[in-house]
Amino acid sequence: MKFVKTLSAGVSALALLASAASAEISDGKVKIGILTDMSASYSDVAGPGAVAAAEMAIEEFGGQVAGAPIELVTADHQNKADIAANTAREWGDTGQVDTFAELVTTSVAMAVFEVAKQQNKIALVSGAASSPLTNDACIPTGLHWTYNTxxxxxxxxxxxxxxxxxxxxxxxxxxxxxxxxxxxxxxxxxxxxxxxxxxxxxxxxxxxxxxxxxxxxxxxxxxxxxxxxxxxxxxxxxxxxxxxxxxxxxxxxxxxxxxxxxxxxxxxxxxxxxxxxSFYWDMDDETRAWSKKFMEKTGKMPTGVQAGTYSAVRHYLKAIEATGSDDTDTVLAKMREMPVEDMFAHGGVLRTDGRMVHDxxxxxxxxxxxxxxxxxxxxxxxxxxxxxxxxxxxxxxxxxx
Amino acid sequence: MLTELLGFPPQVLFGQLLLGLINGAFYAVLSLGLAVIFGLLNIVNFAHGALYMLGAFAALGITQYLGLGYWGALIVAPIAVGAFGIVIERLLLRRLAGVDHLYGLLLTFGLALVIEGTFVKFFGSSGLPYPTPKALEGGVNLGFMFLPWYRAWVVVASLLVCGATWFLFERTKIGAYLRAGTENPKLLQAFGVNVPLLTTLAYGYGVALAAFAGVLAAPITQVNPLMGSNLIIVVFAVVVIGGMGSIMGAVVTGLAMGVIEGLTKVFWPEASATVIFVVMAIVLVLRPAGLFGKTA
The missing domain is CATH 3.40.50.2300 (Response regulator)
Incomplete structure (x- = not known):
């Protein structure tokens, strides 16, 4: 009897240890949800190209970060705030999505901000341009990456x-x-x-x-x-x-x-x-090399929104790599601490109002x-x-x- | 006097009226095609916008690869897209004859989504440029506005096509058959007229009209996979206002709605996307069959 007790205690301790190791990465994976305009007015500006750019960032990590696989899901919000908010809510509630990315069209970004705030998830805005996103309409976890009005x-x-x-x-x-x-x-x-x-x-x-x-x-x-x-x-x-x-x-x-x-x-x-x-493909060797790869993937040269999506997703993954966690507050703190350094931005600074400041x-x-x-x-x-x-x-x- | 009261100089108003007429010309040609199709097939052709877009893309392809230029495209593109319409009618729409309107609407709406989605996939959403034909470059200063020759041509071409269609339907033997087919297809068939062939041709003609409008639009807007999707809803409102299946109604209402929309763009620009639907609602309440429709 005693033996059984000791054994079960040992097993549960082991189980606890194991779960502690992977508890840092929720659900055992890092899941990024790209919400963008895949079919209407802004689909050339963001759209499939933004998805490709995010994939390129994920590929750089070999599809894995902090020992957990990286998953990418995408949805077409058709520039409609209600579709975007519903999708984001579903992703966050039951889809195990850790961050919402791209979010072109201001009304969409603002609607997703509302969801991100309730669910305490990071929103990586690239395509939406309005400056209120990091002013009156800001949220603690909303990051505005590429540019603003x-x-x-x-x-x-x-x-x-x-x-x-x-x-x-x-x-x-x-x-x-x-x-x-x-x-x-x-x-x-x-x-x-x-x-x-x-x-x-x-x-x-x-x-x-x-x-x-x-x-x-x-x-x-x-x-x-x-x-x-x-x-x-x-x-x-x-x-x-x-x-x-x-x-x-x-x-x-x-x-x-x-x-x-x-x-x-x-x-x-x-x-x-x-x-x-915010970006032009023909600025230096780095931008040219990255854009050439992008061109091979999509048949087009990248827009700033697409390059910015790459940079935002990459920086997010870097912070997870550095902290070994996908907890929103931990990742956010690390993202602010590290300068944004890639082919899109050099020495970019992520401020507490959510603005990523770069040239x-x-x-x-x-x-x-x-x-x-x-x-x-x-x-x-x-x-x-x-x-x-x-x-x-x-x-x-x-x-x- | 009135314009002064409203706070707009008459030049602005004349300009807007003319622009409204130009946009109305597009509405007229498109709603005419819809009216022809509805009259004969009893189908609410939601693919009309996509076929209009196909016309513009056909023009681009014909100009680039066949080297026929704009004028060639103006003739060949409607024929090619019309032929495509005939294929749609024979393969798909025919099977829906005799069932509720709703099925035709759903099928053509689905078709529109497939066609537009495919084109967005391959050509993107920004569209491709189509140059204004050399002969129609530049314009004339009318005093109150600068009128590009091309826009003037759009009005002339549209009115010619509308006139020809009216003549075809109201003054020729084929037109008489077509109208008879609308009234009582069974009886017409009993007289030995090939009604299915007539229906197919009517659909092809309606589609060709959409493609013609697409070619006309190509140099003005980008040749864009989504160019029809914004327009089609407005054009449907125009058809409803004019009265489903009424040829004259479609043309007159198309031009009138263009003008009303144009004026709204001056006095209340934010409402310019909605004004036609407001008119539609009012007309439906007062005259459910439309302004030119026959009350059943």
Whole structure:
């Protein structure tokens, strides 16, 4: 009897030990859930390319971290906040997902923030751009990686004002992102002594921009600022071209333009456009090597959102590797402690308001004669230091910073 | 006077009216195709937007690989896509003859998702550029606005096609058969007319109209896999307002809705995506059969 007791005590002690070893990694695996737009307006900007980028980060770890396998699940949120929130909730409650990643479209990111806050899970935002995500709408576990509307305003907005574009008219996508972008650019323009003559809010997504372009033309503003993204930006630039906006002396400022947009427009139409980017494939040997691999996988060059997804997922996994745990608070603390160091960001700092601060770049679209072929589209004009782009932590209005 | 009251200079208003008319031309051609199909097949063709997109992609392919240019594409693309429509009708839609409308709607909706999904997979969501034909580059300054020649051409081409369709249906023998087929297909068959063939041709023609609109749209918007999905719902509202199956109704309502939408873009831009549905709701309450529909 005594023997049985001792034996059972020994067995349970062993069992306890074993479970203690793997308890650090919940459910014995690290599961990353990518919620992105796989089929609509932003699927070229993020979408399947963002999934591929996350896979590349996971491959770097050999599919394993801290002795546990890494799993990736993906879902198409169709730019709808309710679909995104429901999927995230299900993933978190019963799907054993440890972190939500990518999250393009502001309304989606905000809805997922709500779920991440309730479930105390990390949200790695790459595609959504609105600066409120690390200000008024911030959550302790929400990390904003790639860029934000403030950085875009500081980059493109300032550059355009400096060239004499001191009166603006906005074409703004009628949802949280468009509003945030217009607000941030307006602040930059007014600070530099320029003024905003008016704006028009267009439905998202919109297919015909001729009416809005005509209203912008009638405003007499020197600059027509496009506070939209993806297919909307492409169609607005096309309409501006068709209705002779530039020939008439006004200029177009695309406030959020992606490499995929330039590819779709063609250099003939897009040349001379200024854009603020978080990443360009042709910056140094590291970015070129990574992008070449990405190209082999997807047939396209990466956008900043896709490269940022890679960086965010990689840094998350690095923190798990370093701590041997996937506990949210432990990982988060480690992610903040370690500088973000990869081909996307050098010495990137993750702040307590959730902002990942790294350098941004002002770029100009090449003329067809300057380009050596497909994807050779940009020249980097200026490096915008991280703090100038994103502001200081003191300026952040995040209540939990 | 009125424009001053509303706080908009007349130039802006004229410009918007014209732009509304241009967009209305697209609505007219698309809803015309839908009306033809509904009239003959009693099918609510939800694949119409996808077929419109196919027209634009066909134009791109024809221009790039067959070297026929825009004008060639304007003729060949509708024929090619129309032929594809005939295949759909023969292989799939035929099997749904005689069952509830809902089945046709679901089948064509599914088809649209498959076609669009496949194109997004291969071409992405940003679309591909299609150059404006050389002969129609540039534009003319009308005083109140700069009118690109191409947009003017869109209106002319659309009205010509709508006119030709009206003539075909209302003034020719085939048209008489088609209308008879709508009223009483069994009786028509008894007179020795090949009704199944008529239905197939009507579907092919409706699809060709969608493709034609797609080719017209290609130089204006990107050739984008999703270009039809945004448009199709609006076009359905137009058909409902005009009266299901009414040819004249489809054309007139298409143009009118374009204008109403255009004006909304000035006075209340945020509502421009909704205004047509508001009109639809009002029309359904007051005249359930639509403005031009025959009350049963």
């Amino acid at each position: 403030r950085a875009l305003a500081v980059g493109t907005g300032s550059a355009v004002v400096a060239e004499g574009g001191d009166s603006w008219f906005f074409l703004t996508a009628d949802y949280a992102f468009g509003e945030a972008l217009q607000k941030d650019v307006t602040a930059v323009v007014e600070k530099a002594g320029g003024k905003v003559l008016g704006s028009v809010k267009h439905p998202f997504p919109a297919s015909d921009f001729s009416s809005f372009i005509l209203q912008a033309q009638a405003s007499g503003a020197k600059v027509i600022g496009l506070a939209n993204a993806g297919a909307d930006t492409i169609n607005a630039i096309k309409a501006a071209n068709e209705f002779g906006i530039v020939a008439g002396g006004q200029s177009i400022a695309g406030l959020l333009v992606f490499l995929s947009d330039i590819h779709a427009l063609g250099l003939e139409v897009a040349q001379g456009l200024q854009m603020t980017v 941004m770049y002002l770029a100009k679209v090449k003329a067809p004669s300057e380009s050596s072929g497909p994807w050779d589209y940009l020249k980097i004009v200026r490096t915008i230091p991280g703090e100038e782009a994103f502001g200081t932590l003191e300026e952040s209005t995040c209540p939990t910073k």
